[in-house]
Amino acid sequence: MPDNLTPEQRSYCMSRNKGKDTKLEMRVRSELHKRGYRFRKHVKELPGKPDVVFTKAKVAVFIDGDFWHGYRFPAWEHKVSDFWKQKINKNRERDRRNHRKLRRMGWKVLRIWEHDVRHDIDKVVDKIVQLVNS
Template sequence: MADVMTPAQRSALMARIRGVDTKPERVLRSELHRRGLRFFKHVKTLPGRPDIVFPRAMVVVFVDGDFWHGYQFHRWKAKLTPFWQEKIEGNRIRDRRNFRWLRTNGWTVIRIWEHEIKLDVTACADRVCCATKDR
């Protein structure tokens, strides 16, 4: 399927997509804050710049967009151009590398998909709360 936009239009559109403080992140952070949890955002000193960090409990939370991080990528990979296949696969490889580094260095890593937050933010917040209290 050919792209209906010119390369310049597509580039301008994709450049407008936010990398931090996305709506799913804000919704989850709001729920965690409402529960009394305090955290840091986008800590640059940790691999992958986790979206939410609890330093004392050594817990990091990544809120992953379904498209950008390839939720069930094998199911829809063939519909993409080679550029996007490579881009998303690169994101997935980087995510795995960051996950391994964090786990090796004692961090508990929680990955929450965008669609999970849309479906049930309370359950997502429960996962984070349990992880922070267990440590």
């Protein structure tokens, strides 16, 4: 189906889509909250603005979409256009850079993938809780 918007209009519309408070994030946060854990969201002072932050435990959690952050990207990158290859590779490099910065600052970093949240939310939350309590 052809796009009924001009490239400029499509660009504008896509630029309005923000990556905060996604369904995945809210689902994980809700489960953490049910278990009695309190945290901060999208802390601007930290590299990459982690989705969930446990300040006292110095734990930063990123909840990433499989497509946007390139889960196992080398296995399927040949299926996408050059535009998406560049976009996803830049996302992955930025993720690695932010991870390194946080580790150098003394933070524990956990990256949660979309498919893990969808498959077994309890296992994901257990992993986060274990890191926070360690």
